[in-house]
Amino acid sequence: MRILCFAQFLFFRRCAISTKNLLINDEIKEKEVRVFDENNNPMGIMEFEKAKEYAYDKGYDIALIAPQATPPVCRVMDYGKYCYERDKKEKENKKKQQTIEVKEVQLSCRIEQHDFDTKVKRAIDFLSKGNKVRVALRFKGREMAHQDRGHEVIERFIEACAEYGTVDKKPVLEGRQISLNIAPIKK
DSSP, X not given: OOOOOHHXXXXXXXXXXXXXXXXXXXXXXXXXXXXXXXXXXXXXXXXXXXXXHHHHHHTOEEXXXXXXXXXXXXXXXXHHHHHHHHHHHHHHHHHHOOOOOEEEEXXXXXXXXXXXXXXXHHHHHXXXXXXXXXXXXXXXXXXXXXXXXXXXXHHHHHHHHTTTEEEEEEEEEETTEEEEEEEEOOO
């Protein structure tokens, strides 16, 4: 019987914890497996207990890579190093992702020219930063009877932002408001 020192016990205990998609060490319940060594060289088909013993003697873990294959494929690897590299790649991929936020600009059909210009500048600022802009024009009270004025304001807004963005979602009347989305123009 094999005697383990405390450090080896902690090592094997840590490695027995399962990951998102890999089964390792004692979690694998297969009898025969195809094994690849730590350098990814094929070792052939062998009993799982012999493969596990080989991995433990080398100070590595054995992981089930392809459980659906016949026989299942296992690889001898340093599991801690594998987790570290996987997490590092995930962090790099998150850094490379660009998040697009949707900013909202609210208008009314009785908006004055100066307020309109301010809203246009704000929308252009959002578009130049790569964000989408949602434009909402709300009708209050009896303004619903004059929807044509609201559509005129929306058309003026689209023309003012045409240089920086394109209409992603056409103007739609939803209840008491007209809304549309403007997406930034890619450079």
